Amino acid sequence: MPEKEEITKLICIMCPMGCELKVLHKGKDVLKVEGNGCPLGIKFAKEELTNPKRVIITTVQVEGGLYPLVPVRSEKPVPKSVFFKILEELRKVKVKAPLKFHQVVLKNAMNTGVNIITTRALPKA
Amino acid sequence: MREKAIDVAIIGSGPAGMAAAISAKQAGAEDVLLIDREIEEGGILNQCIHNGFGTQIFRKDLTGPEYVHFFAEKVMASNVKVWNDTMVLELTPEREIYAISPERGMVKIKARSVVLAMGCRERPRGAINIPGDRPSGVYTAGTVQRLINIEGYMPGERFVILGSGDIGMIMARRVTLEGGRVERVVEILPYLSGLRRNYSQCIVDYNIPLQLSHTVVRINGRKHLESVTIAKVDEKRKPIAGTEETIPADTLILSVGLIPENELSKQAGVLIDPLTGGPYVDESMQTNIPGIFAAGNVVHVYDLVDWVSKAGELAGRSAGKYAVKHKEESRRKIRLLPGKNVHHIVPQFFDPLSLEEGEQKIQFRVTKPFETTVKVSMIGNNNKKVKERILRYARPSEMIEINIPQSIIGSLSRVKTLSIDVEEVKNA
Ligand SMILES: Cc1cc2nc3c(=O)[nH]c(=O)nc-3n(C[C@H](O)[C@H](O)[C@H](O)COP(=O)(O)OP(=O)(O)OC[C@H]3O[C@@H](n4cnc5c(N)ncnc54)[C@H](O)[C@@H]3O)c2cc1C
Ligand code: SF4
Numbered sequence: 001m002p003e004k005e006e007i008t009k010l011i012c013i014m015c016p017m018g019c020e021l022k023v024l025h026k027g028k029d030v031l032k033v034e035g036n037g038c039p040l041g042i043k044f045a046k047e048e049l050t051n052p053k054r055v056i057i058t059t060v061q062v063e064g065g066l067y068p069l070v071p072v073r074s075e076k077p078v079p080k081s082v083f084f085k086i087l088e089e090l091r092k093v094k095v096k097a098p099l100k101f102h103q104v105v106l107k108n109a110m111n112t113g114v115n116i117i118t119t120r121a122l123p124k125a
Numbered sequence: 126m127r128e129k130a131i132d133v134a135i136i137g138s139g140p141a142g143m144a145a146a147i148s149a150k151q152a153g154a155e156d157v158l159l160i161d162r163e164i165e166e167g168g169i170l171n172q173c174i175h176n177g178f179g180t181q182i183f184r185k186d187l188t189g190p191e192y193v194h195f196f197a198e199k200v201m202a203s204n205v206k207v208w209n210d211t212m213v214l215e216l217t218p219e220r221e222i223y224a225i226s227p228e229r230g231m232v233k234i235k236a237r238s239v240v241l242a243m244g245c246r247e248r249p250r251g252a253i254n255i256p257g258d259r260p261s262g263v264y265t266a267g268t269v270q271r272l273i274n275i276e277g278y279m280p281g282e283r284f285v286i287l288g289s290g291d292i293g294m295i296m297a298r299r300v301t302l303e304g305g306r307v308e309r310v311v312e313i314l315p316y317l318s319g320l321r322r323n324y325s326q327c328i329v330d331y332n333i334p335l336q337l338s339h340t341v342v343r344i345n346g347r348k349h350l351e352s353v354t355i356a357k358v359d360e361k362r363k364p365i366a367g368t369e370e371t372i373p374a375d376t377l378i379l380s381v382g383l384i385p386e387n388e389l390s391k392q393a394g395v396l397i398d399p400l401t402g403g404p405y406v407d408e409s410m411q412t413n414i415p416g417i418f419a420a421g422n423v424v425h426v427y428d429l430v431d432w433v434s435k436a437g438e439l440a441g442r443s444a445g446k447y448a449v450k451h452k453e454e455s456r457r458k459i460r461l462l463p464g465k466n467v468h469h470i471v472p473q474f475f476d477p478l479s480l481e482e483g484e485q486k487i488q489f490r491v492t493k494p495f496e497t498t499v500k501v502s503m504i505g506n507n508n509k510k511v512k513e514r515i516l517r518y519a520r521p522s523e524m525i526e527i528n529i530p531q532s533i534i535g536s537l538s539r540v541k542t543l544s545i546d547v548e549e550v551k552n553a
Contacts, residue, residue, distance in 0.1 A: 011325035015180050016429060018321035054326065057175050057188060058302055059274060066164075068277040071174035071190050087302060101194055119174065120190035 003027035053077035065097030082110040131156040132448035134236035139168020141421025142242035143196040144434040145441030146205040152445025162212040167193035181431035216393040237448035245383040245422040257343040262350030266380035281376030291319035293380030298327035310335040401425040410440035464544035480534040495519040498550040505540040
């Protein structure tokens with residue numbers, strides 16, 4: 001069955017402008033994007049309709065650190081489909097202080113090829 | 126009490142203070158001191174672990190701690206002195222700072238210029254006046270952010286959030302990611318008060334129910350919060366009777382605005398604009414008190430930290446230049462010259478800025494005896510008389526001491542020499 005053309009409204013999250021995008025698409029094929037303030041908006045619309053991704057941001061537990069937690073992020077956005085599974089994994093991670101800035105705490109999270117890294121250095125308590 | 130003299134003192138090491146410290150150095154100030162009561166520099170950004178920072182300055186989407194990291198590296202590289210764990214208790218109009226820390230005890234810091242970068246604090250429940258019980262379980266968004274992100278403590282399970290500003294929406298997502306349930310985000314205005322981007326990635330992404338034109342009208346619970354009653358509001362933001370809904374919840378997060386933190390500024394006589402809650406500033410970010418500058422959320426509340434850093438840079442540059450000029454001024458010595466009927470004067474030179482500390486004394490002898498009333502005049506090379514004093518007599522055998530009062534400091538700004546004349550008063 002051939003897919004119909006439809007319009008989906010999205011808010012681009014690539015920068016604080018938050019452009020409201022009007023995306024004309026046929027299934028997952030993007031035909032036209034309106035409202036984007038820059039080319040990143042088109043990239044975002046295409047990805048959002050095929051394989052939406054988000055940066056993971058959370059904390060993981062630390063042993064013997066200045067604080068009991070260290071903030072972490074995914075190096076790159078990861079598919080939404082594995083987002084919560086990675087979060088689950090991260091709940092189990094416990095790292096030892098001292099930690100370096102951008103130190104990997106979880107390698108190749110859920111086989112996405114993306115590492116989870118610290119976003120600050122954390123000295124020992 | 127220990128005393129310390131420096132060129133530029135910056136109070137608060139958030140993004141505004143860090144940027145100010147770096148640019149004060151670049152402007153030529155030698156001794157720059159960055160003071161903060163927290164144990165690390167970075168200010169509120171240390172607890173803002175989400176991304177969205179630095180898209181303008183770094184052209185990258187950084188988290189709060191990453192933004193701090195890059196700035197803190199620059200601070201280190203610029204040889205700025207950093208005093209953490211140091212609380213500033215008082216600031217005087219003469220730019221004296223009283224600060225206390227476990228390491229140094231109480232210290233008096235005399236600065237040639239000061240940058241106020243104390244940021245802002247959150248509006249507490251009292252400021253918005255919600256009726257009802259006073260149970261535990263009611264927090265400001267910043268407090269919950271600190272509990273969850275730094276201390277690793279989840280304050281509850283079922284949350285209601287009042288306020289759709291960025292902090293409110295970001296906390297809605299954060300609580301959800303930590304396994305909490307956000308029952309409702311309520312916003313009194315008919316539109317969102319934060320960025321659309323945050324609405325999309327914090328609210329829509331997690332199917333969090335958000336209601337505009339609604340507010341919290343009652344807080345219920347004896348010891349601990351049990352529920353929150355909300356209601357729809359009319360155009361005048363007054364709750365409409367009959368629209369109440371009671372939502373079971375154990376935690377209410379208030380995200381209802383920020384107020385610039387200006388207790389110290391007021392002590393120093395800095396005038397506050399009632400419209401911003403921050404000091405009145407000129408184009409160089411100088412307040413009404415000469416040598417006291419201000420930047421960041423202490424001036425007015427910014428949405429993006431990049432702007433805060435830019436404001437800090439400007440204030441720091443201005444404060445740096447001011448300190449350099451002040452220092453040059455302090456190297457300027459005024460020559461004291463014996464004038465009419467004066468044999469010699471000690472000291473021969475004097476630093477006009479020493480008057481900031483208090484009055485100064487000078488001594489001289491006359492060339493011949495006067496047994497009648499004489500007038501001592503102190504005259505600048507610009508022919509302006511800055512002081513006059515009457516003496517009943519003057520004899521070479523008796524050294525005469527007079528003071529240079531603090532009040533004349535303003536009239537000495539371009540003076541290179543001051544001569545002292547002693548003359549008989551004719552019709553005394
Ligand atoms: C809870 C919260 C969340 C926020 N989230 C975001 C966000 O997601 N994105 C964004 O762009 N902006 C956000 N902001 C705003 C952002 O934090 C500010 O724009 C920026 O951090 C302000 O920088 P600042 O340097 O002016 O103040 P701050 O970062 O607040 O720094 C002020 C510093 O001064 C110190 N200080 C105050 N008084 C004294 C004293 N008497 N003695 C010694 N030290 C003192 C404090 O300890 C603090 O470290 C948030 C603000 C808050 C309050
Ligand atoms: S389209 Fe470009 S300008 Fe608009 S929000 Fe996306 S990245 Fe920003």
